[in-house]
Each structure stands twice: as C-alpha cells, then as structure tokens.
Amino acid sequence: MPTLLATQTLVDEFVAANLAVLTARQENFRTNRGRYWQGLSTHVMRPSHTNGSDGSAPGDRLLVHPTDQFDDWDAVFPEWRAGSVLLPAALRIDVYDGPDGRGWAIVIEFLHAGTLWRRVINVGPETSRSKPWTLTPLGP
C-alpha cells in the first residue's frame, strides 16, 4: 500500500538509481553541444497514486522536445523508450544559464490522493533551486 511516505521513497529511489547516468549524459551533451539538455515533462498527466494503488505509468511525452531543440527523452534516455519502464513520477529537466554559470535541475512531480507533490534536485551553481518534497498548489 503506497502511503505518501512510501511513494516519496519509491520516487526518491527511482531518481537516485538514474541520477548518475543522467548526470553523465548531461556532461557529455554539454561537451558536444555547449549547453545542457532540456527535457519537457515526461507525462501529460502526472502519475497519480493513492494509499491503495501504485500510479506509476510509462512516460507518454518521451518523444516531445522543446521547439528550439531536437533532442527528446527518447534520444537521451532510450532505456525508458515508450512503454518499457513505469515511471513513479513525472520528470522535467530545466536548464539554466545565469550570472553564476550554467546548470540544470530535475523537477519531480506526482499526485497522491489528489494532492501534488514536487521535489527539485539542482545540479549546478544555483544551489537554492534544490527543494525537498513540497505540497504544491495545482494549477499555475
């Protein structure tokens, strides 16, 4: 039974298991392209969990990319090729370029019993971007 805490743990473990690979691919991308890779949200609808059900779902936006670049999730993370892996949360990669330098951040979101939870992991100079699990209002 995935309680909120169990769901957060599940997501944390999933992200931790993939973070090193993602970080290495980001550094490789930057070496080759001069910038980090931006990934739009992996899901149209965020995975929705309840105390009685695991809402993990395959990403249905893995072939979508920003209008100003060509690389989607499938290009950078082919292991998650459509339908092959259940993701416990929606993931988005934001890239930034500011006065302190370049970096990127993973924005991790899931629903539990109808409430939205978000965590941000920063990789780069703007360390204040990292946020613990936070209950987040739905909508803009």
Next chain:
Amino acid sequence: MLLTDGLISNWKLEEVSGTRNDAHGTNHLTDNNTVGQAVGKLGFCGDFVAANVEWLSRASNASLQSGDIPLTVAAWVKLTTKTGYSEIALKDDNSTAREYGIYYDQPTDRFGFLLSSDGSSVVIELADALGPPSAGVWYYVIGWHDDVANTINIQVNNGGIDSASHATGILAGGADFTIGALQGGGGPADAQIDSISLWKRVLTGHEKTRLYGAGFGLEYPFSGPSFQQRTYRPAPYRPGIAR
C-alpha cells in the same frame, strides 16, 4: 523628480540568450530553458514560448522584496496566444511566499496585478478599463501598490485606472523575482516581454504618460523627450516664411 528616482531595476532584454542584465541595478537575471529574442517594442525583447516553459529569474534579495511600501511594476507585453495564463513580471512562488506581480489572467481575459499580504492568499485587480487584450498587440501594463492611499491599481496603455482598496500591505517574502513564469516555471508566458521596470514608489500620472509615450514607449534611462515633446515642438518663427 526623475523617473530613475526610486527605480530598483530595469531590464531591457536586449541580449540574445543567457544572462539578461539589469540596466539600472545589479539584479541580473538567469535564463531558464533558453528564452529567445525577437524584435521588441524598444529594441529587442524576450520571446517566451509557453510550451518550452521558458522564464527569467533572480533569487530574492532585499532590493526585490516588498513589504507595506509603495511599489510599481511595469512592462511592455505582446501576447502570442491567449490559451493559458501568461505570467509577466512577478515575485510569486504560488505557494507560501507570494508577493506581487503583473500577469495575463486567462479565465477573465484581462491583464491583472496581484498582491499578497500573507504569502498565500492574493488580492487581484483586473484591467477592466482596457477589457480583453488582443494577441499580437503591444500593451504597456503598470501595476502599483499605494501604501498611503492603501490601494491596489492597474493601468494599461495610459488609459483608465482600475483600483481597489488594499490596506494590509505586501508580504516581504523569499520568492524569486521572475519574468515569463512563476517561480519554478508555473504559468509560463506565451508572449513577448520588453522593458520591465520595478520602482519602490508610486509614479505620478505625468510620469506614466511619459513612459507610455503615446504608444512609442520610453527606454531607460528615461531621459529622452517623450513622444509628445518630440512631435509637438513648434518650428521657430521666421518672418515671411509660411509655416
């Protein structure tokens, strides 16, 4: 009084990419997800694509924080589409550190100015005097908090002022200052945004008229003549020559 008096920051958004510099202060902005550049109202502008979740940000600091003080936020805005919220210039995390900001309110089809005195709930004044803005048209949007009259106000294109009572001030919170989205990327703008200014004072009617410049605008450092001064200066009188 000069238009630079009480001015905290002005962002011209003339850069192609990367850091957008503060022309007046030191609040240089970080580029999130590669904000584009386009021909703007005054030179170039930031071109924000909602589908790409693009925005500019600066971590909170004392110069950007408000409180129960006079505050004015202004920007030139051209909506690309009106299919969703377009956050324009704000200090708002959409959570517990909300402060102030101007934005396009899609459900009501109005520009709006919001304030929060507790960081969570907001008071919103909509630009009803303008009515629904059109996509593809530049507008000069000014929102301000008057701490003496205790009002929240918004004015577009130097037109009618929409105003309401607001006596509880503004939270001095820790949210990022952002252009083009809320902190973290919520409500991404599908718009072009240019010449954003933040003052810690209330502008006079004459000053707002000068900034609008009869639709031509006035670029920082706001020292040039207004459009009206440039246009209506009479030619010198010369006897015998018809004017």
